[in-house]
Amino acid sequence: MKAINLPAKIMLLGAGELGKEFVIAAQRLGNCVIAVDRYDNAPAMQVADCCEVISMLNGDDLERIASKHQPDLIVPELEAIRTEKLEEFEQRGITVIPTAAATNYTMNRDRIRELAHTQLGLRTAKYGYAQNLDELITISEEIGFPNVIKPVMSSSGKGQSIVKNKSGVEQAWNYAFAGSRGDTHKVIIEEFIDFDIEITLLTIKQWNAPTIFCPPIGHRQERGDYQESWQPAGITNEQILQAQAIAKKVTDALGGAGIFGVEFFVTQYEVIFSELSPRPHDTGMVTLISQNLNEFELHLRAVLGLPIPKIELFDCAASAVILASDKLDTVAYTGVAEALLEPDVDIRLFGKPNANAYRRMGVALAKAEDVTKARAKAAQAASKVNVVNSH
Ligand SMILES: Nc1ncnc2c1ncn2[C@@H]1O[C@H](COP(=O)(O)OP(=O)(O)O)[C@@H](O)[C@H]1O
């Protein structure tokens, strides 16, 4: 058991909406949180004890703020971090969540894929890599069409496209290249999986207690970004057990403690591992209304070594994202009161200082007696809220 005394001083790397809910959970148990992001007034900064604005890909900046604040724990909320620096911090006795090595494995798509497929022998979509257009054409033809092309270093569907035939490959390369962040220009090409449903299995790995799971969450993505999620996912017990066994294998290989959002494609015959986040997952925001402990509270308990005696799903529930439709320098919201007229509906607005088209600004949450009704209620509530210019 890692002895983590309360209150803990937690440095949160990434201060988005998921970080914000994590800070709220941490504050409720009296902890101190330093929220870090590359821009000021990010959602989690609005509820943290203090904040730092730095590039988290810059090791010197990370060093400077770690020396200044001397955290007990570093909790990453995003992938784009100078992970070698996290390894140094870990060697110096700071606990990195889930571990520094795990953040390194999950920073790029290729490393976690190699771990899952090559080391652990798990079924994934067929895949290959390319570092230039010629390689991409060759590998695409080997894998076949349609296929999915993604920068190895990207998230939220950035730079990702589905390619139907050879003539679309060049455009996919250019798009991936434009959408890639960081210093690598490598893409992964994946077989397109024609799944019945995709799910996130929230998996909680504990320092000194067995790994436990939330009921699986179904979700729907557009443009590589989640639009709605629901719980329970509505897959069979056999499929749940298969997903749990795979999630346990991968998270055991990564080590440490915390919640993981393990993503799967589910077809009639197979449960196929896709990717995972070593932290709360965006589709898991549905747990803000569905469970006795939401994914942020579960993450907090797991990282602090606090017990989780029970995870209970209260009702069928759903979440639907509230997106901006335009670029806005300042934001305000209309329709919130109308959305909240409905019982068992709740709204979270993240407090982002500005907007771009499709930027996620909030989420609508709903409960109902079945998933279909919960999804309809969440979608309706989300559609009532409009993100507008505050002038
Ligand atoms: N091989 C694939 N076959 C079918 N759909 C895919 C495949 N890869 C990705 N997708 C779709 O794109 C979404 C985003 O891809 P993902 O690999 O999860 O990237 P991100 O890190 O951006 O979430 C997935 O949730 C799924 O809907």
Ligand SMILES: [Mg+2]
């Ligand atoms: Mg994903």
